[in-house]
Amino acid sequence: KQEVTQIPAALSVPEGENLVLNCSFTDSAIYNLQWFRQDPGKGLTSLLLIQSSQREQTSGRLNASLDKSSGRSTLYIAASQPGDSATYLCAVSGSARQLTFGSGTQLTVLP
Amino acid sequence: DAGVIQSPRHEVTEMGQEVTLRCKPISGHDYLFWYRQTMMRGLELLIYFNNNVPIDDSGMPEDRFSAKMPNASFSTLKIQPSEPRDSAVYFCASSGLANEQFFGPGTRLTVL
Numbered sequence: 001k002q003e004v005t006q007i008p009a010a011l012s013v014p015e016g017e018n019l020v021l022n023c024s025f026t027d028s029a030i031y032n033l034q035w036f037r038q039d040p041g042k043g044l045t046s047l048l049l050i051q052s053s054q055r056e057q058t059s060g061r062l063n064a065s066l067d068k069s070s071g072r073s074t075l076y077i078a079a080s081q082p083g084d085s086a087t088y089l090c091a092v093s094g095s096a097r098q099l100t101f102g103s104g105t106q107l108t109v110l111p
Numbered sequence: 112d113a114g115v116i117q118s119p120r121h122e123v124t125e126m127g128q129e130v131t132l133r134c135k136p137i138s139g140h141d142y143l144f145w146y147r148q149t150m151m152r153g154l155e156l157l158i159y160f161n162n163n164v165p166i167d168d169s170g171m172p173e174d175r176f177s178a179k180m181p182n183a184s185f186s187t188l189k190i191q192p193s194e195p196r197d198s199a200v201y202f203c204a205s206s207g208l209a210n211e212q213f214f215g216p217g218t219r220l221t222v223l
Contacts, residue, residue: 032210043202044214089154097142097210098167101154 002027006090006102013080014110021075021105023090028068034099035064035075036089044089048075080109115215117203123221129191132218135184136205144212145178145188146202154202160186193222 003026013019023033032051036044048057048064050073056065063076077084087106091099116135124130136143144159158168163180171178175194180186190197200219204212 034212036214043216044204046211046213049209049211091154091212093210096167097161097206098144098156098159099212100156103153 002030002092002094002100004090004092004100004102006088006105008105009103010106010108012108012110015080015082017080017109018076018078019080019107021077021088021090021107023073023075023102025071025073025092025100027094028071029094030068031093031095031097033064033066033073034091034093035062035073036091038087038089038104040086047088077107080107082109082111085109115203115205115213117201117215117218119218120216121219121221123223124193125223126194127192128222129189130193130197130220130222132188132201132203132220134186134188134203134215136186136203137207137213138184140205140207140213141183142206142210142212143180143186144204144206145186146204146214148200148202148217149198157188190220193220195222198222 005024007022034049035047050057050066061078066073085108087104089104090102118133145157148154157170158178160180178188200217202217204214206212
C-alpha cells in the first residue's frame with residue numbers, strides 16, 4: 001500500500017526566503033505526482049503535475065522535482081511572500097489513477 | 112470553464128437523516144473522484160468513476176454510503192442514514208487525459 005510522508009508538518013519563514021518542502025513515497029511505481037495548495041476552509045488548488053517520466057516542472061516561483069528511484073519529490077518556492085501561506089499537499093497516482101495524499105506541510109510566511 | 116462545481120457548500124443535518132451531495136465535473140473530463148477530508152485521517156478517496164462507471168469503491172466506509180454518476184456531467188454521493196462521525200469536508204475532483212486532478216470547493220457536512 002502506497003504511503004506518502006511530508007516533512008516538516010509545519011514551517012514558518014520570513015518573507016523573501018527561498019524554501020523547500022519535502023515529500024516521500026514508499027512505492028516508486030507511480031504514474032505521476034501532483035502538488036496542491038489548500039487555503040483554510042477552501043478546496044485544493046493544483047500547483048504542479050509531474051509525470052513519472054519527468055524530472056521536474058516549473059511554474060513561476062515554484063519548481064517541483066521528482067526522483068522516482070528514491071521515492072522523493074521536493075517543492076521549491078523562491079522569494080516567498082505572505083500570500084504563499086497555506087497548506088501544501090503532495091499526492092501520488094498509481095496506474096489506477098487514484099491519488100494518495102500526504103498529510104501536508106503548513107507554511108507560514110511572515111511579513 | 113467554471114471548474115468543478117459542488118453543492119451544497121455547507122450542510123447541517125441531524126443524525127439519521129439522508130444527505131445528498133452533488134458534483135458537476137469539468138466538461139470533457141472522463142474521471143470523477145469523491146474524497147473525504149478530516150483532521151484525524153486527512154484526505155481519503157471514497158470512490159471514483161471512469162466514463163460514468165464506478166471503478167473502485169473500496170474507500171466507501173460503509174453501506175450507508177452510495178454514489179452514482181448517471182451521466183458525464185453529474186454525480187451524487189448519498190449518506191443514509193447519516194451519523195455524527197460522517198462530519199467532514201467532502202470533495203469532488205475530476206481529471207482528463209493528463210490525469211491532473213482538479214478539485215471542487217467541497218461540501219462541509221455537519222451531522223448533529
